Amino acid sequence: MNLRPVRIVGVGLTSFDKHDDRSVESLAREAVIAAMRDGGLERTDIQAAYTAHLYQGEVFGQRVLRELAFPEIMVINVENACAGGSTAVRDAWLAIGTGQCDVALAIGAEKMGRGLISFVSADVELALGSTAPAQYALAGNRHMHEFGTSPEAFARIAVKSRAHAARNPNARFRDTVSLEEVMQSRPIAEPLTLLQCCRNGSGAAAVVLASDDWVRRRGAAGVRILSSGLASIMADKEPRDLTSFGATRAAARIAYDGAGLGPEDVDVIELHDAFTVGEFLHYEGLGLCAKGEATRLVMDEETTLGGRTPVNLSGGLLAKSHPLGATGVAQFVELTWQLRGAATGRQVEGARIALAHSQGGTGLEAGATCVTLLARD
Amino acid sequence: MSAPAIDLVDQIWPGLMGADAAGAYLVGGRCASCGAVSLGLRDVCARCWSSGGMEAVPIGRTGRLYSATLVHQVPEGFDAPFLAGYVDLPEGLRAFAHIGLGAARPAIGGDVVLQVAPIRKGKDGRMLSGPLYVAAGATSSGPQPEGDAP
């Protein structure tokens, strides 16, 4: 695909929290204003807006933007489960890359209730009591069966997330936790315990993307989007290897091939850690190690700050909570800061190549997975 | 042959299961055009896209446990904890189901046999039945004893 170069020129984020007293539109506007100011943009610069959410109702993006007096722009509402935010960024990248517009907003926002996420779709597995943590737990138990993986390997990921979050003022849960605390927290779906499951949260994130031409004309700056892959597994009821995240592998292959890079070139990653087991399996899916070998990455702390490929320096979903539509966009905010060298307290020194990964759906892979590569000059 | 002793009126999901003299089975759909078998009756065959109808066929009387998890935080209507898992069926399909506990608990990779069991409460408080796979040989596996509804 021959695309114009595209850069992220502005990023913004709200806190992720319960936000019982705020409307989702208000949260989204706060993120939009922050991203616009961060990039020094005027509202007349914006030609399109891609807005991701799951449960916020019709023409959500228009409801957000009309209160900010944007001109007559193209607004597209994006739904791709928990990968919606990444899909919105990807769509904005493609719109600019293919020349439909020069500058676009990608916005993600969600106002969440409490407890297990209740999906709208009727599904026999949901009727039988399947839950999101149960799905990941099933994959984790199969990995334990096939590779002798210990529950501790999963639990250590939660310890790492909190250690990173302690360094990130934007994270929600910033207390460090010990391995024992993680493993002894309330069981949710074995081997997953409470501290290995992301919490619901409300919040918003926004990024502004612009063509490289526009950025140069303006004398602006930005980190470059190199490539992006989006994949779904369609035949998800067929017997297949649940420990091998096929959609992650497929999306990663597209992204790596598109950029002419491999996992060994990546300096920093934000990935979809709704559950520790998910992060663990995504290490293998993204090619950070061979299949069955993620335990080594965890034990050698290769994905911890200071390690070879630090993952989720923001604290990830585990320490930030998970406002579904906002989650994917927020990853781009963190990675932009990392590539700018502005991630104070948790900066990966000299980071040049970054990878964003998000996954959503009602089954493990019945939704969508998006992998995007970013670079600084 | 007497009527099956399994109460299949109050199923969690309409048309999920059936029973005959040989015991409980999951309802599969065999495509009239290409013969492919799916979990449940579908209006379109996923393989050949025919909408020419499906014949209900019994599947999943037995299987092999692919993975299982003890679920502690359960949705409304379920008693905690329950064991749930994926069972690979001899027909080449994989089904999500509840799995036996205690002496009926199979190991991952172990052979399992289908039973019908009360799984959850419906909105009106009635118990609804669904598939429960137990370790083969652990209980009165195979055909359900007549007159001994679970």
Ligand SMILES: [Zn+2]
């Ligand atoms: Zn067919």
